[in-house]
Amino acid sequence: MSFKKIAAVAIILLVGGISAKVLIDTAPAPKKKTAEKIVPLVEVTPLDVGVYRxxxxxxxxxxxxPSVKLMAQVTGQVISIHKQAAPGAMLKKGDVLGQVDDSNYRLIVAQKKAALVQAQSNLAVEMGQVKNAENNYKLSGLQLNATAKSLALRDPQLAASKAALDIAKADLAKAQLDLERTQLRMPFDGHVMSMNLTQGSFVSAGTQVFELVDxxxxxxxxxxxxxxxxxxxxxxxxxxxxxxxxxxxxxxxxxxxxxxxxxxxxxxxxxxxxxxxxxxxxxxxxxxxxxxxxxxxxxxxxxDNVYQLSNDALNADNQLWVVDNKNTLQLRDVSIVYKGRYHVWANVDAQLGDQILATRLQIASQDMAVRVAAQANAAADEASL
CATH class of the missing domain: 2.40.30.170 (Efflux pump adaptor protein, beta barrel domain)
Structure with a gap:
């Protein structure tokens, strides 16, 4: 290569280098961008005090x-059964479920009535004899001790006659009660659950005949x-x-x-x-x-005068995140009155304008600024008008 060509290339490179340096030195310095602060958008729910249950x-x-097992209280043959006395039937208190043959029981009642009349008669006779004994004792002028006087006035015989009358009355009452018990009756309004007898069957006292429910x-x-x-x-x-x-x-x-x-x-x-x-x-x-x-x-x-909160509204320390009237996050202390399956009823150290933070944030801190979704949407709607 000739000397002239080499000199030309060198001159071109020198001029290019000088031009590049001038461009670099005179170029405007790039402006540093300020990091944009991100304010999270959150949902809130009202924090209202009220009366809850x-x-x-x-x-x-x-x-x-508890079901009632109705037992027969007398012995005899069942001569009839109520036509509706079947499992599932609804019957009223006092309805007759079945009838045990009462022939013998009627005869016993008649006998006991006669025995009662006899006892009443015996007592009347004895009272007459006691009256005579009292008159005779007065006429005799005797002064007997208490035991002898009681015997003379027939006190033991009178007591025995009165006791016999009481026994006769009790026997008649028992016979009449047995006669009544030949009718198997509903003890209350209820249903028949099961039946353990048929017409013609023989029952004894203590035999289960029906199972009933009130x-x-x-x-x-x-x-x-x-x-x-x-x-x-x-x-x-x-x-x-x-x-x-x-x-x-x-x-x-x-x-x-x-x-x-x-x-x-x-x-x-x-x-x-x-x-x-x-x-x-x-x-x-x-x-x-x-x-x-x-x-x-x-x-x-x-x-009364408590706040109803969802169970997941509280943090692990039983504190509540709220958005205050300045749109910043705040922690409020909570005193739980009762915690149920889905809700907590509590007293909250709330301030005027507090709303419950309903959005789960990965990072939340005291005084952290937030944007409330409802407010942001309202502002956007107003700007579009």
Missing amino acids: ASWQAGGNVNAK SAEFWLQVKVPQSFVSVLDTGHSVEIKKSQQWGEQSREGTIKHILPAVDASDRQVRVLIAIKEPLSDAHQGLKIRYNDYVNVTLYGRQF
């Missing part, structure tokens, strides 16, 4: 009161946690539903007792509920039958 839902099978009231046992028992309002009615058959309709029951023992399997407490007139037509056709499964809502006592 805790409740507990449970369920169970309806049972009758249909004026059915019972139901449900289980509730021990924590709910402490707030249970035993005077409040119980709501009873059969959802599949009744829809939203319901009937009422009453709490009879809280059983003293806990269930061995889950340590819960059983509550005994009474259902009046379960089969009556007076409850809009909402009948409850023996062994029905029903859903029950029991109510706790009333809480």
Whole structure:
């Protein structure tokens, strides 16, 4: 390569380098970008104080009161049975279920009546003899000791006659009672569950003839946690539903007792509920039958001036995140009155304008600024007008 060509290339490179340096030195310096602060968008729910009542839902099978095994109280042959005295029949108190042959019992009553008349007559005769003895004693002028005087006045004979009359009355009452017992009667309004006799069968005293249940009231046992028992309002009615058959309709029951023992399997407490007139037509056709499964809502006592919160609203320290009137996060102290299955009823150290933080944030800190979704949406709608 000639000297001229080499010199030309060198000059070109030198000029290019000088131009590049000038461009770099005179170029404007890049501006540093300020990091944009991100304010999270959150949902809130109202924090309102009010009057609330805790409740507990449970369920169970309806049972009758302990069934009654009706026993024959006399011995004899069954000569008739009530035409409706069959399993499932509804009968009234006093209805005759069956009749035991009463022929012998009527004869016994007649005998006891005659014995009573005889005892009354004997007493009348003895009282006449006592009167004569008293007159004779006065005429004799004798002064006897107490024992001798009692014998002279026939006190023992009079006492024996009176005792014989009392025995005759008792025997007649027993005979009449046995005669009444030849009629097997319903002891209460109820249903026949089973029948263990037929016409012509022979029964003895103590023979089971019917099994009956009282249909004026059915019972139901449900289980509730021990924590709910402490707030249970035993005077409040119980709501009873059969959802599949009744829809939203319901009937009422009453709490009879809280059983003293806990269930061995889950340590819960059983509550005994009474259902009046379960089969009556007076409850809009909402009948409850023996062994029905029903859903029950029991109510706790009333809480005044407390806040109702969802269980997941509190943190591990039983504190509540709220958004204050400056749209910043704040922790409020909570004093729990009762914690249920889904809600907590509590006293909260709330301030005017507080709303419950309903959005779960990965990071939350005291005084952290947030944007409330409802406010942001309202502002966006206003800007679009």
